[in-house]
Amino acid sequence: MISLTDVSKAYSSSVSIGPVSVDIDAGGITALVGPNGAGKSTILTMIGRLLSLDSGRIEVAGHDVVNTPSKAIAKIISVLRQENHFVTRLTVRQLVSFGRFPYSKGRLTLGDEKYISEAIDFLDLTDLEDRYLDQLSGGQRQRAYVAMVLAQNTDYVLLDEPLNNLDMQHAVAMMKQLRRAADELDRTVVIVLHDINFAAHYSDRILAMKDGQVVEHGTPAEIMRDDVLTRVFNTDVQVVPGPNGPLAVYY
Amino acid sequence: MLKTAQDAPAQRGTQQTPQQSRRSGPLTGRRHRRVYALVTAVLILISLGSTAGILFYNNPMPVGSDGWWLIAGMRRDSLLTIAVVALCHAMATIAFQTAVNNRIITPGIMGFGSLYTAIQTGFVYLFGITGVVMLVGVPQFFLQMAVMMLLATGLYTWLLSGKFSNIHIMLLVGVVLGGTLGSLSTFMQRMLTPSEFDVLTARLFGNLSNARAEYLPYAIPIALAVAVVLWLWAPKLNVIALGKDNATNLGLNHKREVIKILLLVSILVSLATALVGPMMFLGFLTAALAYQFGDTYSHRHLFPLGFLCGYAVLSASYFVLRHVWDAGGAVTVIVELVGGLVFLFFLLRKGRL
Ligand SMILES: Nc1ncnc2c1ncn2[C@@H]1O[C@H](COP(=O)(O)OP(=O)(O)OP(=O)(O)O)[C@@H](O)[C@H]1O
Ligand SMILES: [Mg+2]
Numbered sequence: 001m002i003s004l005t006d007v008s009k010a011y012s013s014s015v016s017i018g019p020v021s022v023d024i025d026a027g028g029i030t031a032l033v034g035p036n037g038a039g040k041s042t043i044l045t046m047i048g049r050l051l052s053l054d055s056g057r058i059e060v061a062g063h064d065v066v067n068t069p070s071k072a073i074a075k076i077i078s079v080l081r082q083e084n085h086f087v088t089r090l091t092v093r094q095l096v097s098f099g100r101f102p103y104s105k106g107r108l109t110l111g112d113e114k115y116i117s118e119a120i121d122f123l124d125l126t127d128l129e130d131r132y133l134d135q136l137s138g139g140q141r142q143r144a145y146v147a148m149v150l151a152q153n154t155d156y157v158l159l160d161e162p163l164n165n166l167d168m169q170h171a172v173a174m175m176k177q178l179r180r181a182a183d184e185l186d187r188t189v190v191i192v193l194h195d196i197n198f199a200a201h202y203s204d205r206i207l208a209m210k211d212g213q214v215v216e217h218g219t220p221a222e223i224m225r226d227d228v229l230t231r232v233f234n235t236d237v238q239v240v241p242g243p244n245g246p247l248a249v250y251y
Numbered sequence: 252m253l254k255t256a257q258d259a260p261a262q263r264g265t266q267q268t269p270q271q272s273r274r275s276g277p278l279t280g281r282r283h284r285r286v287y288a289l290v291t292a293v294l295i296l297i298s299l300g301s302t303a304g305i306l307f308y309n310n311p312m313p314v315g316s317d318g319w320w321l322i323a324g325m326r327r328d329s330l331l332t333i334a335v336v337a338l339c340h341a342m343a344t345i346a347f348q349t350a351v352n353n354r355i356i357t358p359g360i361m362g363f364g365s366l367y368t369a370i371q372t373g374f375v376y377l378f379g380i381t382g383v384v385m386l387v388g389v390p391q392f393f394l395q396m397a398v399m400m401l402l403a404t405g406l407y408t409w410l411l412s413g414k415f416s417n418i419h420i421m422l423l424v425g426v427v428l429g430g431t432l433g434s435l436s437t438f439m440q441r442m443l444t445p446s447e448f449d450v451l452t453a454r455l456f457g458n459l460s461n462a463r464a465e466y467l468p469y470a471i472p473i474a475l476a477v478a479v480v481l482w483l484w485a486p487k488l489n490v491i492a493l494g495k496d497n498a499t500n501l502g503l504n505h506k507r508e509v510i511k512i513l514l515l516v517s518i519l520v521s522l523a524t525a526l527v528g529p530m531m532f533l534g535f536l537t538a539a540l541a542y543q544f545g546d547t548y549s550h551r552h553l554f555p556l557g558f559l560c561g562y563a564v565l566s567a568s569y570f571v572l573r574h575v576w577d578a579g580g581a582v583t584v585i586v587e588l589v590g591g592l593v594f595l596f597f598l599l600r601k602g603r604l
Contacts, residue, residue: 050496074502081496087354088492088548097275098493101501106486108275117273130279152501 001026002047002156002190007056009042017042017212019056026061026155028204029182029189033196035233038209040192041082041160047190048079048158060156074102078152082160082192084145086133092144093129096120099151119151122177124170138165146174150181157181159191163198175202196233196248200224208232224248277549287552290544294559301566302330308574328464332527333569335467335474337537337561339523342481343516344534345541345550345557349492350512351421354542355598357535358520361406361425364529365432366399368455375451376439392466396525403517408510455528470526477515478554485550488512492548530583532590537561539593564589 001023008018017039024030032040045051047058049065058065060077078099086095096119100112108116120129123143133141142165149157159178163171179202181187193199199206200220208216208223210232216223223229224246229237237250278284306326312318340359347358378385385391406424440448481488491498491508498505523530541557569582 045496048500050499070499070504071502074500079496079500084494084497086493087348087352089546090548091279093273093275094277094279094548098490098497098501101486101490106489113274116275129273149500 001059001061002188003059004043004047005057005059007043007046007053007058009039009046009051009054020212020214021056022207022214022217024188024190024207025205026188027182027186029178029191029202030205030207031199031203032190032192032207032209033194033199033232034209034215039212040209042212043209044158044160044190044192045079045081048077049073050079050081071102074152074154076154077156077158078149078154079158080145080149080160080162082164089132089134091130091132092125092136092147093120095133095144096129096147096151099148099153102152115151115153119147122150122181123147124173139167139170142166143170143174155186156188156190159189161192161194163193163195171198178202196224196229196237200248201245220245277547277552283546287545287547287556291556291559294556294563297563297567298559301563301570304570305330305566305574308570325464328467329569330566331467331471333565334562335470336523336527336530336533337565338474338478338558339519339526340530340534341537341541341557341561342478342554343519343523344538345553346481346488346512347516347534348538349488349550350509350516352492352494354538355594356422357531357538358403358516359529359531359534360422360429361403362429362432363399363403363520363524364531365429365436366402367395367524367529368436369432370395370398371454372436372439372451375443375447380447380450387463389465389469392469392525396521399521399524400517403521404514407513407517466526470522473522474519477518481512481515482551482554484512485554488550489548492550527583530587530590532587532594533561533565533583535594536564536586536590539597 003023004020006019006021008016008020010016020039020043032044034040042051046053047060047065049058049070053066060073063073063076065073065077093116096116097108097112099119100108100115104112120126123146125140125143125147128136128140128144133144136144142162146159146162149159157178162174162178166174175198178189178191182189182204191203193203200223203220206216206218206220206223207214208228215232216228224239226237226239229239229248229250233250235250237248239246239248241247278287306323310319310322312322344357344359348354348356374385406421406428440451443451487503487508490501490503491505491512493501495505498508520534537557537560538553540560541553544560545553545556547553564586565582568585572582572585
């Protein structure tokens with residue numbers, strides 16, 4: 001379980017996030033939704049201890065993320081940021097192999113290689129594994145980053161907008177793969193999504209944020225309602241029944 | 252959903268067979284390995300050639316006589332100096348650029364040169380020509396090194412741990428500090444007599460003959476010890492090169508590691524500067540060549556390449572300038588000129604820091 005207690009972050013006197021108190025159950029996929037600037041990335045990166053807290057406490061599987069050594073956390077939580085940029089030139093496979101660093105400390109064993117191959121295959125990158133990242137399309141690169149995080153083989157996987165740059169086919173494939181990771185490998189996935197319909201279809205819980213606060217937290221059925229979505233996104237939203245569950249229409 | 256479940260066993264089946272051949276490594280394939288080996292071999296050949304040239308070319312004494320050995324021994328000291336300087340600048344720059352996640356700025360730009368100039372000028376200003384002599388000697392060598400290290404470490408840790416943990420601010424402070432110390436030196440130089448000024452200028456350019464043989468027994472072990480530590484840290488450096496967030500995600504305490512690396516970097520740069528004087532672009536040149544030729548993230552591949560580039564460039568130009576054209580003092584000037592041009596070229600091509 002991920003539990004946040006009075007977590008807050010003040011970027012400046014006018015922009016502050018929180019205080020947020022929320023418990024995210026272990027297992028399954030939790031989608032983090034909300035308008036731009038709501039604080040989704042801030043909360044996600046604080047859970048992944050990439051950003052320091054100004055106050056409050058975050059525990060993941062009983063470990064305080066601030067006080068537990070980073071080394072130990074790296075085997076429990078993996079986190080991918082919204083933007084990634086590397087000064088070094090890396091191939092897909094080299095990048096993914098870094099996901100094994102918490103275990104291998106740089107000396108890859110055959111077991112590590114197996115995890116790396118699996119993560120690459122999992123994201124459909126087998127044919128591209130020897131390509132350099134700068135020779136890939138944005139979506140292929142995005143999948144390579146996710147593969148690195150999966151190779152890290154942690155119980156908790158935090159992803160900030162992993163569907164960025166993905167086409168329809170790959171966005172669906174990515175969500176199915178994360179679904180499989182949650183169902184078959186028992187991972188707890190927390191994912192920032194902008195498409196509420198994706199969130200409703202593929203996730204078990206939806207956490208909606210607005211103006212630095214958690215405003216809704218519930219199952220897709222509870223969140224997929226006209227009034228709730230209209231309030232969260234400041235846009236008129238109508239929920240209509242679709243072939244595979246409710247659909248939000250906002251255009 | 253059903254489809255993915257069916258996919259799963261099929262996918263796993265295909266994974267088993269090619270597994271053996273699918274390996275990860277710093278060099279991506281046969282071609283990459285060949286290029287790396289070839290470049291290394293060429294650099295070693297150049298280094299060996301110029302080493303032999305410096306040692307044996309044009310030795311006026313009869314081969315094997317005492318005088319011949321004496322001259323060869325003096326030339327050996329020059330070679331050792333070149334090796335130490337190349338090692339320090341190459342490793343320091345590569346490690347620094349990894350730590351700050353930027354391949355343009357170098358530790359040499361951070362005010363080291365100006366501090367060296369200020370120390371030297373200050374002594375001549377205060378004590379006249381004897382001041383230059385007072386700066387020669389092992390304790391003084393360590394003193395200069397310590398002052399420079401203090402500056403560097405203070406600057407790095409203050410800037411990285413405070414709320415200004417920002418490369419651009421660090422760079423700006425470095426440049427401003429350099430400018431301030433520079434004008435202080437210029438001011439003191441105005442007050443010198445022409446002869447004092449003459450003696451001083453000779454010391455201010457990076458010059459391989461500034462190094463005195465008695466420094467080497469101290470400089471070599473220090474440089475080697477630091478190099479060994481950096482070598483052992485290479486896997487961590489590879490991760491730090493991925494940036495703060497990725498390094499943290501992979502379990503490193505990023506800030507602590509960066510400060511540790513910068514500490515070692517400041518030892519290396521202060522050592523090289525105290526030994527032969529400031530060289531701003533040698534490190535940049537060697538690191539850029541190492542990235543270009545090595546094309547890998549692996550610091551265990553980049554470090555040797557950087558060192559070899561530095562040694563080859565310095566020793567070859569030393570041989571040509573000193574033994575063929577008889578202009579030994581110009582070596583560092585030429586190397587810096589070339590390094591500076593390469594730096595400008597990279598900066599303009601990239602268009603940003
Ligand atoms: N480094 C920073 N310095 C100052 N303010 C920041 C910083 N990062 C984020 N903010 C501000 O904090 C607020 C929340 O930002 P955050 O990135 O968490 O939003 P988000 O919900 O992820 O938005 P998006 O959907 O656009 O990614 C925004 O108002 C943003 O301007
Ligand atoms: Mg965001």
